[in-house]
Amino acid sequence: MSEQKPKTDLEKKARELLKERGVTLEDIGELVYYLQSPYHDHLSMDVCIENVDKVLSKREVQNAVLTGIQLDVLAEQNQLMSPLQETIATDEGLYGVDEIIALSIVNVYGSIGFTNYGFIDKQKPGILKQLNDKSTGECHTFLDDIVGAVAAAASSRLAHSEAKDEELD
Numbered sequence: 605m606s607e608q609k610p611k612t613d614l615e616k617k618a619r620e621l622l623k624e625r626g627v628t629l630e631d632i633g634e635l636v637y638y639l640q641s642p643y644h645d646h647l648s649m650d651v652c653i654e655n656v657d658k659v660l661s662k663r664e665v666q667n668a669v670l671t672g673i674q675l676d677v678l679a680e681q682n683q684l685m686s687p688l689q690e691t692i693a694t695d696e697g698l699y700g701v702d703e704i705i706a707l708s709i710v711n712v713y714g715s716i717g718f719t720n721y722g723f724i725d726k727q728k729p730g731i732l733k734q735l736n737d738k739s740t741g742e743c744h745t746f747l748d749d750i751v752g753a754v755a756a757a758a759s760s761r762l763a764h765s766e767a768k769d770e771e772l773d
């Protein structure tokens with residue numbers, strides 16, 4: 605399947621930023637596959653990616669992507685005020701606002717996204733492991749949670765579409 609054409613400048617920017625920060629639709633699709641393949645006999649990567657694409661077409665998701673990545677980039681450039689600069693640059697464990705921003709994504713397709721998010725955040729498969737590699741000099745304090753949350757929401761959408769629930773978009 606091909607990626608949807610962005611409908612707004614906000615959507616275009618959110619999709620561009622994810623790519624610039626090293627995250628593709630396929631990367632997130634792999635996380636969806638990781639979460640959902642135990643529950644589906646014939647799950648394809650195409651279906652996983654299609655569900656990621658649908659999640660990324662939601663305005664609240666795009667706003668979370670922009671906000672989180674902007675803060676990561678400013679932290680990399682040492683542009684935030686102290687002590688927030690140090691907190692975000694070092695991905696301090698007790699900060700927690702990164703997870704809160706991610707929650708605005710998790711529930712767009714119902715509360716099973718919440719369970720998926722908690723699970724994948726602990727397991728950190730695929731791209732999430734790379735984003736958590738602190739040796740690169742890059743800051744992904746917000747992005748790792750956002751990517752996990754998009755995958756969780758896409759998994760939730762997939763589960764609901766398999767159940768033939770109506771009104772998904």
Ligand code: MG
Nearest residue numbers: 702745746749
């Ligand atoms: Mg984080």
